[in-house]
Amino acid sequence: MVWEAVYEFVSRQSFPRETNADSGARNHSLDPGGQFQFPTPQKDPLLYVTVQPRYSIFLENDESGSVIVDAAISHTFGQAYKNASFDNPGTNSSNAFTTIDFEIHNEESGELLVSSSVPVNSTGNLFGFSFSSFSPRFQPYEISIYGTSPDGQQIYTGSTQLYILPSRTYGSAVKIDNLFGGLYVQNANNSYSGWYSIFPNGGYAGGGQVIPDNITYTPLETYVAQGYNTINIVPDGGTPEQSYPTATLATYWDLMDSLNLFNIYDMRFAFQNSTRISDQVALWQNRSSLLMWYTADEPDGWSYALNSTKVAYDQLKELDPYHPVSLVLNCQDFYYKEYAGGGDVVFEDAYPVAINATWSIPWDTACNTTYGDCGCDNCLGELTDVSDRLDDFALYQENLGPGTIGRKPTWSVLQAFGEQDYWQSIPSAQEVENMMMLSVNHGAMGITYWIYPSTDDINVGAGDLGKVFQTEVVKEFLFGTHVVKGLKVGGEVLVDASAWVLGGKMLIGVASGRYTDESAVVSIELPGSVDAVEQVLYGDSSWAVEDGKLTKSGLKALEVDVLVLNISS
Numbered sequence: 001m002v003w004e005a006v007y008e009f010v011s012r013q014s015f016p017r018e019t020n021a022d023s024g025a026r027n028h029s030l031d032p033g034g035q036f037q038f039p040t041p042q043k044d045p046l047l048y049v050t051v052q053p054r055y056s057i058f059l060e061n062d063e064s065g066s067v068i069v070d071a072a073i074s075h076t077f078g079q080a081y082k083n084a085s086f087d088n089p090g091t092n093s094s095n096a097f098t099t100i101d102f103e104i105h106n107e108e109s110g111e112l113l114v115s116s117s118v119p120v121n122s123t124g125n126l127f128g129f130s131f132s133s134f135s136p137r138f139q140p141y142e143i144s145i146y147g148t149s150p151d152g153q154q155i156y157t158g159s160t161q162l163y164i165l166p167s168r169t170y171g172s173a174v175k176i177d178n179l180f181g182g183l184y185v186q187n188a189n190n191s192y193s194g195w196y197s198i199f200p201n202g203g204y205a206g207g208g209q210v211i212p213d214n215i216t217y218t219p220l221e222t223y224v225a226q227g228y229n230t231i232n233i234v235p236d237g238g239t240p241e242q243s244y245p246t247a248t249l250a251t252y253w254d255l256m257d258s259l260n261l262f263n264i265y266d267m268r269f270a271f272q273n274s275t276r277i278s279d280q281v282a283l284w285q286n287r288s289s290l291l292m293w294y295t296a297d298e299p300d301g302w303s304y305a306l307n308s309t310k311v312a313y314d315q316l317k318e319l320d321p322y323h324p325v326s327l328v329l330n331c332q333d334f335y336y337k338e339y340a341g342g343g344d345v346v347f348e349d350a351y352p353v354a355i356n357a358t359w360s361i362p363w364d365t366a367c368n369t370t371y372g373d374c375g376c377d378n379c380l381g382e383l384t385d386v387s388d389r390l391d392d393f394a395l396y397q398e399n400l401g402p403g404t405i406g407r408k409p410t411w412s413v414l415q416a417f418g419e420q421d422y423w424q425s426i427p428s429a430q431e432v433e434n435m436m437m438l439s440v441n442h443g444a445m446g447i448t449y450w451i452y453p454s455t456d457d458i459n460v461g462a463g464d465l466g467k468v469f470q471t472e473v474v475k476e477f478l479f480g481t482h483v484v485k486g487l488k489v490g491g492e493v494l495v496d497a498s499a500w501v502l503g504g505k506m507l508i509g510v511a512s513g514r515y516t517d518e519s520a521v522v523s524i525e526l527p528g529s530v531d532a533v534e535q536v537l538y539g540d541s542s543w544a545v546e547d548g549k550l551t552k553s554g555l556k557a558l559e560v561d562v563l564v565l566n567i568s569s
Contacts, residue, residue: 031370034300034335036396041075047120048078049156051104051145053163054126056176056344057321059186060136061167067114068179069145070123071100071156077401078156081120085150097154102147107159109133113143124179136166138321163321168192171286173322176344181409181445182479183324188288189260197475198262199445200291201466202230203416203452207244210452211252220255223452227463229470230262230291232448237269246283253287262291264326264448271295271312272304281319292324292345299339301330309342328413332378332389336396340408347448348389349413350376354425357381362421375422383431383513386412387438387496391485394443411446412439416454416462426454429461430558436465437511437560441498443483468538468562477507488525492555497524501567506530508550510539510561517556524550529568538562 054066073081084094097120104114104127111133118125134141140161147156165173172187175195184195202223210219211233223231235244256263265284270276284290295312296304313325328347329339340346355375360367367374379385390410398406414435418426427435432454436447447466453459468474477500487497494513499506506528512518526549533543533550539561543552550565 032334034331035333036336036399038399039076043075045081046074046076046078047081047100047154047156048072048074049100049102049145049147050158050160051143052160052178054178055184056178056324057163057165057173058131058175059165059167059173060131062131064128064130065162065164066126066128067104067143069102069104069114069118069125069127071118071120071125071147072123073121076399080154082154086153087151095150097149099150100147100156101150102145102156104129104143104145106133107142107144126179131164134162134164136164138165138318140321165321168322170288171322172288172290174291174324176324176409177479178407180479180482181407181443182475183291183409183445185262185291187260188257197479198229198291199466199469199475199478200230200262200264200411201447201462201469202228202232202262202264203449203454203462204232204234204266204413205452207233207236211244211248213245213248215248215251217252217255220252220259220261224259224261226459227467227470228261228452229466230264230446230448231256231452232264232266232294234451235266235269253284253289257288260289262289263287264291264294266294266297267312268294268297272308274311274315277312277315278319281316285320285323290323292326293320294326294328295342296327296339298328298330298349299342300334300336304339306335306338309339311342313342326411329393330377332392334377336393337400340393340396343408345409345411345446346393347411347413348386348393349450350379350385350389351415351423351450352376352379352381352383352385353415353427353431354418354423355379355381356422360422361424373422383434383438383511384496386414386435387442390439390442390444409445410443411448412436412444413448413450414439414462416449416458417451427458428558429455429457430560432458433461433465433560434511434513434558436462436469437509437562438496440469440478441483441496441509441511442485445478465538465560471537473535473564474507474537474562477502477505484527487527490523490525490549491520492518492522495522495524495555499527501528504567504569505534506565506567508561508563508565510559510563512555512557512559514555515557517554519554521551521553522555526550526565530565531568532566533563534566535564536561537564 050070052068058065083097085097087093099117101117113129114127140163143162144159175184183198186195296309316325324344326345327343328349360372360374365372393410397408481500481502484499489495496511498509
């Protein structure tokens, strides 16, 4: 095997290839196009009524399911809305239209699934339904919602697809929570009974390092011991029919099954070939530790066909609806809708550490929004480029439509490499951990790294903080409510803080952007009344609650803290 040469070839250069950078050009500037087209707001309010399955898939042995009903007031999506419901049609006597009545039906059988009502301008309403009108199968069902104002004069409709799959006694099933974005797994690890949550934390790994031809289990066992629970083994792409040496990978995958180390199976060299997709799915779809399929690696950067990711996605859903499909986007704003449409989970991979954000070192040209390649597309060269990119993707999704579309999960691919091309040095472990916290603070539901192994400090540090995110205490918040981003911080401007409020407790994540220790008193305004710090899960233990704010005297350079507060009764 020529893993080392292959590794150099596939080592992600993070080129924003949508720009027209070339070594011979100096003054050219060409708008690459592809910018996200935000919908035009309407003057009058609209009511957008949607129904979505709570989870991306249900299994027959779940016995019942639930749906999410939104009735959002919008100026972008929906149907005409008048805040009036008449007591008698044709009269002027009316009441405010504040509650919408609705029914949800199985379109195939016509059977009524849910009949209820929700407040106008509410989202995330949950309703249970029976599987009695559904037979388990691999193809989705269509369900529809029919909503009306109390007088029946204003009508709203919507539809969605619903998967109810045969139960599993082998392989794995992985579902996405369409409300909060978390992943849940059923596999041999829980004897195919119920579901358990997973916060993914793991790296892209060079095959020569973790699955060498000379069979040895030590690298993967060390990897798991460091705290990682997912892995993407970068394929060699060297043979036409497969991405990995099949027999070698099968041997190592037996170990991954026994360790419950989840594989994000990488098809970067195969996803545009339908035969190769079919062959690889047939090989690996029934593995207990298969987490998801990974198709396109920076399709926007490579300017692949705009429909390439969606074509692969549709094929994978037909072949294997039990697993999500993921991909990573390189660019800040280049045909996001088209490329992201081919994934259930979208990764960002802004690599900001040790770049020159305004001048391309390899190409000796300027970098701006339409020209140049500085290794991190439209970045400032700051750690917050990572959280900014997550916010950008979230904004795009929200403007593609509310409901499941607007809630598509995003993950981070964090920089754990350097000393090459655009990146003059490898990040410190503190920088990587800071980017981890920034990612979670801005809604990332999984974290990966390019590339493993990195430095010993990064390998250990990222694993240690990842273990915190994998605890049941933290997952209860991340998987059970929405993040409150951008908490107001006094005393220090370069502090990013977020909160999750659930069940009388509040989780707080803090990331300081200062590269030096600071002595100022820092205070964080909280989205609720709290009375005490209950538990410090990571970082400094000197935080305290004073006058309803979370306070601390001084911060260490690039400090990261995770703590739980008690909400006042």
